[in-house]
Amino acid sequence: MNKVKPKKALGQHFLTDETIAARIAATLDDYKGMPVLEVGPGMGVLTKYLLDYGHDVTVVEIDEESVDYLNQNFPSLHGRILGDDFLKMDLAKVMGDRQFCVIGNYPYNISSQIFFKVLDYKDLIPCCSGMLQKEVAERLAAAPGSKVYGILSVLLQAWYDIEYLFTVNENVFNPPPKVKSGVIRMKRNDVTQLGCDERLFRTIVKTTFGQRRKTLRNSIRGLLPPGCVLPDLPVWGQRPEQLSVQEFINLTNVVTAIRGGVEK
Structure with missing residues (x-):
């Protein structure tokens, strides 16, 4: 052929x-x-x-x-x-x-x-x-x-x-x-679990990079309850490309706590 x-x-x-x-x-x-x-x-x-x-x-x-x-x-x-x-x-x-x-x-x-x-x-x-x-x-x-x-x-x-x-x-x-x-x-690698809500982790990564010019304080608002008060953390002033994998995991746990539980 x-x-x-x-x-x-x-x-x-x-x-x-x-x-x-x-x-x-x-x-x-x-x-x-x-x-x-x-x-x-x-x-x-x-x-x-x-x-x-x-x-x-x-x-x-x-x-x-x-x-x-x-x-x-x-x-x-x-x-x-x-x-x-x-x-x-x-x-x-x-x-x-x-x-x-x-x-x-x-x-x-x-x-x-x-x-x-x-x-x-x-x-x-x-x-x-x-x-x-x-x-x-x-x-x-x-x-x-x-x-x-x-x-x-x-x-x-x-x-x-x-x-x-x-x-x-x-x-x-x-x-x-x-x-x-x-x-x-x-x-x-050796990771078997991320130590956070993995579905929410993925959503946060996609959402924040979809608005990568914005700080996390602004890009993540749509994932939080209206009118909620953010804890005083340096991460809110950062942009997504500044965060390591572990920092995204930490952010996911913060968002989970603010929302009052794991995403269904």
């Missing part, structure tokens, strides 16, 4: 540099023996190295042409090439309710959604790595105080230690994207 034609609607930019593919596959070296789910393998440039490195690989690919290509060129993956939409899959069912790693050269147009999906399965996914748009990769790994520190930074760093590993130039893709790419690795 001829090579697959990249499809703009699917955000496909096929990696052509095998040295980089090998480096990305090597990000899972500490997890050999654990099942791996690769997202969007395309023509399998990364898949090949995952298999060479001895990983138990399953791939999910929404593009039918790519699925046909993979079936013809990777017979060892028979029965483990899933023609499906990663964002709609029940990952626990697909992977047999066992722990597994996620990796991929992620489509730029859905990369944030992919990481929100990983977050939903954080107790099954001890490591997630791969390549995505450099701007988004930097955002995931950003520290408090950074201009790119945001919603995904906080929500993911609550549960994962995130490393920005290296940058990939545009000229190693077909077709070349208009931006650089970045490779990251997320390793599950």
Whole structure:
């Protein structure tokens, strides 16, 4: 079968540099023996190295042409090439309710959604790595105080230690994207509970970053009872990008106390 034609609607930019593919596959070296789910393998440039490195690989690919290509060129993956939409899959069912790693050269147009999906399965996914748009990769790994520190930074760093590993130039893709790419690795930390109402934590993070120019005193008002008196705390004069994960947890507990209980 001829090579697959990249499809703009699917955000496909096929990696052509095998040295980089090998480096990305090597990000899972500490997890050999654990099942791996690769997202969007395309023509399998990364898949090949995952298999060479001895990983138990399953791939999910929404593009039918790519699925046909993979079936013809990777017979060892028979029965483990899933023609499906990663964002709609029940990952626990697909992977047999066992722990597994996620990796991929992620489509730029859905990369944030992919990481929100990983977050939903954080107790099954001890490591997630791969390549995505450099701007988004930097955002995931950003520290408090950074201009790119945001919603995904906080929500993911609550549960994962995130490393920005290296940058990939545009000229190693077909077709070349208009931006650089970045490779990251997320390793599950030891946190099992945040020590706050986790649903409210998520709401506070999204609400405050949705109004990131405002101080927390103003951006959080909509989550509090009308006319309530705020305790005298320095946090109200800060903006969300100044708060660490732990400070967001502390803020969640303050808001819970003001509201008189845990969010239902």
